[in-house]
């Protein structure tokens with residue numbers, strides 16, 4: 001779903017369009033961006049829930065440091081791809097509005113494809129890391 005005009009500030013507040021004046025202000029807007037994507041994008045909430053489950057499994061199985069490194073790469077790849085997907089959707093909607101455009105479709109579909117590729121990468125990493133633990137569990141029951 002596009003992050004659209006529903007996100008406008010109340011008219012009494014003057015929206016900021018000039019540069020941030022401090023690191024704290026930049027950080028505040030960046031954190032607001034993270035919260036906006038979590039709030040508006042169902043897929044992002046799904047990715048975060050999946051990441052929490054994978055982290056729980058990692059703690060439960062007691063996986064090693066290098067495995068944690070790969071898990072971190074996988075999780076951050078998916079989250080970064082979802083952020084980029086949301087950026088592309090917003091810019092496309094800003095440019096074309098409600099009208100259909102072939103290039104708008106290309107941009108949105110390719111942006112979504114980048115998230116899909118990152119998610120497949122994460123699943124492959126998960127299978128490689130957890131496969132021995134799952135076989136061990138199955139063989140001891």
Ligand SMILES: Nc1ncnc2c1ncn2[C@@H]1O[C@H](COP(=O)(O)OP(=O)(O)OP(=O)(O)O)[C@@H](O)[C@H]1O
Pocket residue numbers: 001002043085089096097098099100101102104105108109112
């Ligand atoms: N202006 C447009 N012109 C052409 N095709 C469009 C346009 N807007 C959306 N689409 C098509 O509709 C699909 C869904 O668009 P939408 O903006 O709803 O994405 P979304 O639901 O936010 O996607 P996601 O599931 O990644 O969050 C796009 O992937 C694209 O194929």
